Amino acid sequence: MEVSGPLDDPPPDGQVGRPPLAAVTLPCGAVVDLLLEQVGDGRGTDRDAHQQQCVHCQAALSEFTTLWAPVAELAAAPMHAPPGLAAAVMNQIRSHVRDIWYTLELTESGAIRIAARIVAALARDCARMVPGVRVAFGRSTEGSIAALSEKATLGHSHPHAAIGVLGRTAVVDLAIAVTYDDPAHQVARDIQRQVITTLRDQVGLQSVKVNVTVDDILGDDESLRIGCGSPAGAC
Numbered sequence: 001m002e003v004s005g006p007l008d009d010p011p012p013d014g015q016v017g018r019p020p021l022a023a024v025t026l027p028c029g030a031v032v033d034l035l036l037e038q039v040g041d042g043r044g045t046d047r048d049a050h051q052q053q054c055v056h057c058q059a060a061l062s063e064f065t066t067l068w069a070p071v072a073e074l075a076a077a078p079m080h081a082p083p084g085l086a087a088a089v090m091n092q093i094r095s096h097v098r099d100i101w102y103t104l105e106l107t108e109s110g111a112i113r114i115a116a117r118i119v120a121a122l123a124r125d126c127a128r129m130v131p132g133v134r135v136a137f138g139r140s141t142e143g144s145i146a147a148l149s150e151k152a153t154l155g156h157s158h159p160h161a162a163i164g165v166l167g168r169t170a171v172v173d174l175a176i177a178v179t180y181d182d183p184a185h186q187v188a189r190d191i192q193r194q195v196i197t198t199l200r201d202q203v204g205l206q207s208v209k210v211n212v213t214v215d216d217i218l219g220d221d222e223s224l225r226i227g228c229g230s231p232a233g234a235c
Contacts, residue, residue: 024097026056026164032097039064042072055164055171055211056100062207063169067093096167103165105204114203120163123172123210126198127191132182134218168206170199177216188212 024032028050035057038044044065051057071089074082095111096104102113127133162173172195178187192210199208 026060026100028054028056030054030057030060032060035060036064036068036093039068040071044068055162055173056166057164058171058209059164059166059169062171062209063096063167064093066169066207067096067167100166103170103203103205104167112204116163116165119165119170119199119203119205120172122198122202123163123174123195126195127174127176127212130187130190130194132178132187133191134177134179134216168204170203170205170207171209171211172199173211173213175213175215177218178214180217180219184214184217188214 026032026035030050038046039061044061047057047061051061067089071086074085092106095106099113101116103116103119105112128135164171174191174195176187176191178184191212195210196208199205
């Protein structure tokens with residue numbers, strides 16, 4: 001399936017049509033047009049090593065898969081897609097990638113945008129409320145991806161916010177320290193459930209993935225420190 005060619009008016013005479021999303025990239029450097037082609041070819045779940053660790057690519061691929069579903073369904077049926085459907089989907093995708101630091105919900109009354117830093121703060125605060133959690137940070141736990149994610153979000157005045165958002169999809173990386181004697185795996189599951197519910201209810205997200213890494217187990221008499229090596233609340 002070709003999705004990188006012009007979908008609207010033909011280019012002026014003598015000019016070559018530019019791919020509609022070729023100049024748009026995610027914070028990690030991934031080209032949006034290539035991710036869209038991956039989804040359009042039915043390979044949205046066939047993720048390479050980078051995509052398996054990158055919250056930005058995961059959010060984009062999930063959102064694009066949802067948006068492209070009507071085209072995929074009609075393409076699989078013994079009929080032709082209605083005229084203009086592919087162009088309409090592309091226009092919606094363009095609106096989603098204009099600002100990758102905000103969620104986007106299009107309603108009859110207008111557009112609703114919520115900053116990624118708000119989504120990250122809600123996720124962290126929700127995680128801290130789960131019994132057994134001593135401290136929680138929103139950050140990537142993979143070296144190269146951590147550097148990209150933290151550099152991108154620091155540039156947006158929000159340190160350690162490892163979150164990818166696009167449209168109504170979000171992927172969150174959380175690192176936590178739990179209290180000694182609390183079952184770490186159960187605490188992590190409780191965090192996933194509560195964060196997903198909170199982001200769906202308070203932000204209106206449709207698809208939420210929460211990755212939880214237990215970085216430390218602390219006793220009552222220990223300082224609240226985690227992998228970054230700073231006192232709780234300082235990172």
